Amino acid sequence: MTSPVLEIAHATVGYDGRPVLRDVSLTLTAGEVVAVLGANGSGKSTLVRAALGLVPIGAGSVALFGTPQRRFRQWHRIGYVPQRLGAGGGVPATVTEVVASGRLARRGVLRPAGRADRAAVAAALRAVGLADRAGDPVATLSGGQQQRVLIARALAGGPELLVLDEPTAGVDAASQEAFAGALRAFRDGGGTVLLVAHELGPLRPLISRAVVVHQGGIAHDGAVPEPAGHHADPDHEHVHPHCDEEPAGLWRSI
Numbered sequence: 001m002t003s004p005v006l007e008i009a010h011a012t013v014g015y016d017g018r019p020v021l022r023d024v025s026l027t028l029t030a031g032e033v034v035a036v037l038g039a040n041g042s043g044k045s046t047l048v049r050a051a052l053g054l055v056p057i058g059a060g061s062v063a064l065f066g067t068p069q070r071r072f073r074q075w076h077r078i079g080y081v082p083q084r085l086g087a088g089g090g091v092p093a094t095v096t097e098v099v100a101s102g103r104l105a106r107r108g109v110l111r112p113a114g115r116a117d118r119a120a121v122a123a124a125l126r127a128v129g130l131a132d133r134a135g136d137p138v139a140t141l142s143g144g145q146q147q148r149v150l151i152a153r154a155l156a157g158g159p160e161l162l163v164l165d166e167p168t169a170g171v172d173a174a175s176q177e178a179f180a181g182a183l184r185a186f187r188d189g190g191g192t193v194l195l196v197a198h199e200l201g202p203l204r205p206l207i208s209r210a211v212v213v214h215q216g217g218i219a220h221d222g223a224v225p226e227p228a229g230h231h232a233d234p235d236h237e238h239v240h241p242h243c244d245e246e247p248a249g250l251w252r253s254i
């Protein structure tokens with residue numbers, strides 16, 4: 001049996017000794033596309049940062065591809081797009097340069113880019129629909145297009161696990177569709193995805209499982225919950241696989 005891609009077991013995570021999440025467990029197997037949902041400030045980002053070792057865990061354990069996180073060295077197997085990171089930032093880098101930086105962990109900084117690197121960068125740009133902008137300065141792209149550049153950078157590294165923190169927040173509809181297409185292709189190629197989301201939008205059909213963070217724990221782990229507005233539909237069957245008490249207003253924005 002192959003190891004889970006990610007295994008968080010009974011983890012307590014917080015900042016400055018103040019726990020945000022207590023006794024949380026989450027397992028991702030290869031090929032899953034898991035959405036982390038929850039209200040503002042519930043700890044969604046904290047959960048994915050803990051998975052990647054960006055926030056230390058106080059108790060419990062995290063393993064990546066079967067290796068305890070503290071001994072894990074194969075970071076090129078993971079692509080990470082953090083929340084609200086501007087790709088432009090006043091730096092006059094071109095789209096290609098930013099995406100090519102996603103190859104560094106794989107090829108090493110000192111070895112010049114080879115044919116495989118260039119092919120990976122071109123494929124990643126095609127995947128997010130930005131091949132025609134390859135030579136443009138990132139700063140000249142829209143916010144949604146810049147977000148797609150960051151996703152292409154993560155894809156260019158050829159990861160097996162993609163971790164995305166609110167990849168479509170504030171992103172225009174065309175970029176959301178392009179992103180959904182890129183994610184579908186990544187999944188169809190055997191990739192695993194963990195993404196934090198407020199609104200699933202065009203990503204919804206791709207999500208195989210949803211995890212809801214609520215009151216310092218995981219309140220639901222299973223089917224994607226229906227948006228709150230859906231309850232008003234006359235033909236809506238009121239079946240909830242998760243909990244008796246539904247966190248008020250949690251789904252309103254989905």
Ligand SMILES: Nc1ncnc2c1ncn2[C@@H]1O[C@H](COP(=O)(O)OP(=O)(O)OP(=O)(O)O)[C@@H](O)[C@H]1O
Pocket residue numbers: 015016020038039040041042043044045046047
């Ligand atoms: N670096 C940090 N230092 C101290 N506290 C933090 C830090 N990052 C987050 N927090 C706190 O931890 C809690 C959870 O934050 P987190 O960003 O994980 O929530 P979230 O569910 O991702 O929120 P949002 O949907 O608004 O992005 C919040 O109370 C937040 O203020």
